[in-house]
Amino acid sequence: MDSIPAMISRLGKITGHVEKGLLVALTGFLVGFALLQIVLRNFFSTGLVWGDTLLRHVVLWIGLLGASRATAENGHIRIDLLTRMLPEAGTRGVELVGNTLSLAVCAALFYASWNFVLTEYESRAVAFASVPYWPLETAFPLCFGLMTIRYAALVAGGVYRPRRGGPS
């Protein structure tokens, strides 16, 4: 019985490392590429035409992966008026409600973004060079998928282990 939670927590850690690695690589790339564009534009009066589109999508990826990290680290912006005023026991119940809603919404967003990417895949619109839009847009289902799983874990933790507080 102990091995399943252990496996889940290991999977969670691996996902976290991958997310962080991607964030670091993308942020590094963003700084470097933005500087390159400035140099090209100001000193060589040229620039990569598709560069801006690429950079805006890099930021989209960073933002969405960052939001996914915020879910993992409990870093989302919230109005926690009730949980601040309630005693410990009430807080857990309220948190369970909040997490369940978050789970439902993230699942719906995952479903919606999956459909969105499918439609885009079929349309085969090209973003730049010969890169189509749809792979750039997979950030949405990826991010909402990860969030769905994280909230599912939080809800499960809240239901099965209500006495020990939420999972970390």
Place this chain on the structure above:
Amino acid sequence: MKSLVVVFLSAAALSGAPLFVVISAAALLSFHLLGIDLSVVVIEMYRLAANPMLIALLLFAFAGYVLAESGASRRLVRLSTALMGQAPGGLAIVSILTCAFFTALTGASGVTIVALGGLLYPALITDRYGEKFSLGLLTTCGSLGLLFPPSLPLIIYGLVADVNISHLFLAGLLPGILMVLLLSAYSVYEGVRSGSAVAHARFNVRELFAAVREAFWEMLLPVVVLGGIFSGFLVLSEAAAITAFYVLVVEVVIHREVKIQDLPSVMVKAATMVGAIIIILGASLAFNSFLIDQQVPNIILDFMQNRVESKFAFLIILNLFLLAVGCVLDIYSALVIVVPLIVPIAASYDVNLLHLGIIFLTNLQIGYSTPPIGMNLFIASLRFDKPIVRLYLSSIPFMVILLATLALITFVPLLSLILIG
């Protein structure tokens, strides 16, 4: 059905569900009730990728986090102490100036109180400022500087209201300086009254020189940030890239306080903070398109125009409303949710949108320190280990000054607009 949805979502918001979840739920439910396919919500969110300003947002935030990680706060405090430490109220003014500088670069994400509070609070107490004054000062200063470039909330306002962000930076300068001056004046008064004005160290040219030399590269930072934008050489996102690069060179290569191996964790921290903002921004893009589709801004507009005649009355109502918003919402959520609704109304009362932005941010800045859930109060309570009620009381005199500034900013539009010409 509609009112049921509203009740449900309000309950969800109060129960501490992330705001992006609440706003997305509103968007999903609204479009679902209209019978529109849900992928429209994601299509609207995807408009995020059409906006070049998000690059600036991320890069400025990254630069701010690198600064927060370095010893920049210590150097800035030393520099301003060498400059001002001897004047009556000197150390309090030092606190005000360094907090404003730091907040402009890091956004009011609590970093200022955490990074500077620990340095300044013991120093203020040693200098015989009262505990109440010192706590109030540092709590309020945690969000001072939001009106100075390149503050993230200014960029977000520009993004949501669709106004020129460089102009917005200019518009914030004088109101921001006014706020700093008024708070400084109060500090001088308090310094004289509490007897801390007795100079404990005489003005020392050598110390000033050493402090300048140490903080030299950080002193150039405003020039780097603003020079590129206002000289017309760089667009905002490019200025942000240069700023990030400059801060990296200064803190990693010159001062060597941020190690290369620390950079990944700083990047992740910055991305997590910006991600939490961007996802709310995306959700509100979707929800706002529903509101506009349903002509909600027009309905509010008609309602207001039938009841409020003068611009003067409108501005008073606006301020009361925004102060209330600032009490319950944090600055980023307030911006993305409220700005799209207010902009058309303000325009119909002939309020300049740059001026509106400054009014907006001043209100939200005050909201950071107002009970019951101003974020500064909680951060300060944690940082200084004081009960929150004591912080409520300490902040009152500062609130009064900030409210006076707000009145000036609101009713003297020229203050915000004169630099734009």
